Amino acid sequence: MIEATLCFLLRDGSSDCDDEVLLIEKRRGLGEGWYNGPGGKLEDGETPRECAVRETREEVGLEVDPADLEKVGELSFVLDDEAHTFCHVFRARTFAGEPRASEEARPEWVAVDDVPYDQMWEDDQLWLPGILEGDTVIGEFRFVGGEPLDEADFADHVLEWDVTFPSNC
Numbered sequence: 634m635i636e637a638t639l640c641f642l643l644r645d646g647s648s649d650c651d652d653e654v655l656l657i658e659k660r661r662g663l664g665e666g667w668y669n670g671p672g673g674k675l676e677d678g679e680t681p682r683e684c685a686v687r688e689t690r691e692e693v694g695l696e697v698d699p700a701d702l703e704k705v706g707e708l709s710f711v712l713d714d715e716a717h718t719f720c721h722v723f724r725a726r727t728f729a730g731e732p733r734a735s736e737e738a739r740p741e742w743v744a745v746d747d748v749p750y751d752q753m754w755e756d757d758q759l760w761l762p763g764i765l766e767g768d769t770v771i772g773e774f775r776f777v778g779g780e781p782l783d784e785a786d787f788a789d790h791v792l793e794w795d796v797t798f799p800s801n802c
């Protein structure tokens with residue numbers, strides 16, 4: 634099973650209402666062409682938190698202190714009844730630098746009310762709004778139809794909200 638991360642960075646919006654979230658348009662790999670948060674697969678010996686910091690640096694050039702990442706979600710993606718990917722989701726409001734594009738990603742600040750869910754993984758509309766509003770979640774999402782995961786059909790899901798994660802995970 635693949636272990637992966639997602640990292641959603643938030644900032645105050647330019648008007649006085651909405652927060653903005655940093656999304657990437659993914660330029661290669663799983664979910665290519667769709668919007669997502671920075672993130673990717675864990676490397677050997679890496680903790681999820683370290684992975685989220687590294688992927689955010691590599692994909693959009695921003696520095697995040699691991700201690701500023703709040704663990705806010707655990708998502709299990711199941712493909713044809715087999716565990717496919719376990720994804721740790723983090724959120725942060727503190728980071729350094731200006732986002733820049735990379736070979737993997739084109740970054741874009743988006744108002745949280747304007748997140749383009751029609752250009753994202755189909756399951757995201759079920760859990761990402763809650764994450765962007767400050768909630769926490771454990772979710773399981775079942776896909777059918779074979780590899781790759783991003784071409785399989787989304788079948789069903791289970792969500793549990795307001796979960797407490799240990800601060801060191």
Ligand SMILES: Nc1nc2c([nH]c(=O)n2[C@H]2C[C@H](O)[C@@H](COP(=O)(O)OP(=O)(O)OP(=O)(O)O)O2)c(=O)[nH]1
Pocket residue numbers: 637638639661662663664669670671672673674675710718720754755756757782
């Ligand atoms: N938002 C969202 N993200 C998902 C879903 N399923 C899924 O695997 N992801 C994420 C987890 C990972 O962050 C990412 C897939 O990892 P990746 O293939 O981009 O990993 P990577 O950047 O290490 O890849 P690479 O450098 O080896 O090409 O997609 C989903 O349903 N929704």
